[in-house]
Amino acid sequence: MTDEPRRRPARSAPTIYDVARVAGVAPSTVSRTFSRPGRVNAETAERVREAAARLGYRTSPPARALSTGRSSMVALVIPDVTNPVYFDITRGAEDAAAEAGYTLLLADFRESGRLEREAIDRAVPAVEGLVLGGPRISDSALRMAAKQRPTVVLNRAVPDIPSVVIDNPRGMRRIAEHLGALGHATLTYLAGPEESWADGMRWRSLREAALELDLRVRRLGPYPPTLAGGLAAADDLRRNPTTAVVAYNDLMAIGLMHELQRLGVSVPREVSIVGFDNIFGSDFCTPPLTTVAAPLRKLGAAGVRRLIGQLGGGPVRTGRPEVLPVQLVVRGSTAQRSRNRSSPARGTTSVSGSAAHASGSTSAGSR
Amino acid sequence: MTDEPRRRPARSAPTIYDVARVAGVAPSTVSRTFSRPGRVNAETAERVREAAARLGYRTSPPARALSTGRSSMVALVIPDVTNPVYFDITRGAEDAAAEAGYTLLLADFRESGRLEREAIDRAVPAVEGLVLGGPRISDSALRMAAKQRPTVVLNRAVPDIPSVVIDNPRGMRRIAEHLGALGHATLTYLAGPEESWADGMRWRSLREAALELDLRVRRLGPYPPTLAGGLAAADDLRRNPTTAVVAYNDLMAIGLMHELQRLGVSVPREVSIVGFDNIFGSDFCTPPLTTVAAPLRKLGAAGVRRLIGQLGGGPVRTGRPEVLPVQLVVRGSTAQRSRNRSSPARGTTSVSGSAAHASGSTSAGSR
DNA sequence: TTGAAAGCGCTAACAG
């Protein structure tokens, strides 16, 4: 009949002291048994372990953290959990963290710099280090964070802070080569958000590659890096037609592709479209999207591994960023440039492309 | 020239004591200022806050957790971060947690029951409560977990454990009505994994709805709940043709749709296909998928809110699960049943459907 | 190899 508001869970979990009592040893011995086995007699350890098992003892992370200063947690701070680009990054980070015995704290800041700063602030005291995947805040704000806790940045090169990026230049180079080989002489780049480091990088890389390959490039945008962004670009594009479009990312590419088709423009017959990232869905949109496969999972994993390496006293390689290789995936959204470049004869059903589907089907169901 | 291995971060963070000294008050006053403002003189509080700000004081979560038993963290345990169904659930959970001042611990168990149990075990001591989204473990294993920490289950009704589910029966009912209205007399259900509570629920609901509506139903499977699963189902389906297929989820529906089309079967002309969940991508596959929109974001949020409510001493409503409403989204993958039911005349270009596209375009770019 | 004792930073009771 006790109806007092129980503040702590009814029967609080067994502690090191309970185990010690049952095993007939000192608490410190129990502690040692778990934190540094080898420093304790084998038989004693066995007794302790038994007692612990019988009582269902679990070491308390906060207590350990308080006493050692190590919480065994790292935070992953990303712009948007629902953005497919970050799915795989999250997964990779999770994998790497679990593998190293760390727990992952997830913070999502909804593309807002203010929220990002808040998220970092809240995470900092709770974790040993941070992985910032796609930060939207300034370099100096980043450095502030990095001063508080070991930090690794993804998708962006920041001087003085360890970072991991994908090989944007090579990706763009491959795209330019591919499009060039298909006979496209002018490439239109659909720009993503201006605060995005990757956008600047991709645009510059494309321009350079085009220069070397003797192609012309043009830039439209910026647009939001979403389906809607691509959709919005369709209009601008119709006013300034091209035969080849390189979008900042897959989301935009897919949005554009669908809007163009809705407007009666055939892809890839009239316009070839290339994306970037190889996100979920890029293989089953119609036509399947030619894109650059970024090793997103590896990116997340590399970030966390690097961070945990530092925590363990490893080197803090703050020089040039670690670069992960990319790969061009040719699917159905790109094709040989057609003769009649602008204002193409709509309704003409000269379906040339079997190639359009040949490669697309292979990846279907790969997930 | 000190090269001793620094164990703690060089200059350890300021504590409550530092603030107390600077502000000229007792440590407990500092504590009170932050944990229960109002119980402290306004001016004193101001002095404390100033001192804290000047020193850059941050309260230490582990210390607080140790002393209060409350870590302000909840865990979200899901089968697969890279499964689109869980993106939105995760986002919703994140939102709700942040809103309540809680931090979200993310654990992903890669569809493995063993890993799920491990993930739970690791999370339990660190958090105040658990949200299990789509558990694969047995009811009894679930109850074990729930005994250790307040637990809320998503996507599954478990007796004695608070749970939140979506309205599967209504969803299936809507699908049956829709398909029935289009003239389909027999519906084929593509089953998902047998361990999935939702699969059983959906199949039963479809059967009941069909019964009431005087339609016939048939069940094929089980298949993996993935693109590949749907792809695999295509073969079986060709051996036993129907005009209408209801898949366990969108992923399977999309996989099936694409494989069917690759095999030369026209969707929706020859076969109508319906999915479930309304995941990212279901609006831009071809044709856009008719599906049941599950309020995934709300589901995640509801789970966390409910959990946090309990933590705060709220009621533990363990009776019947909280049910979230669903909505049928009609897009291009379903159409009027064509006259020539089986072995349809391929190559015939009697495109009937303008309806097939009318609704599909509206949702394009909605993300 | 083990035990005893002193904290980690914070909160919560109890006096004043």
Added chain:
DNA sequence: CTGTTAGCGCTTTCAA
């Protein structure tokens, strides 16, 4: 309203 005093559960010296 504020100061004092015990701990929370664990790790870590320091002796034994």
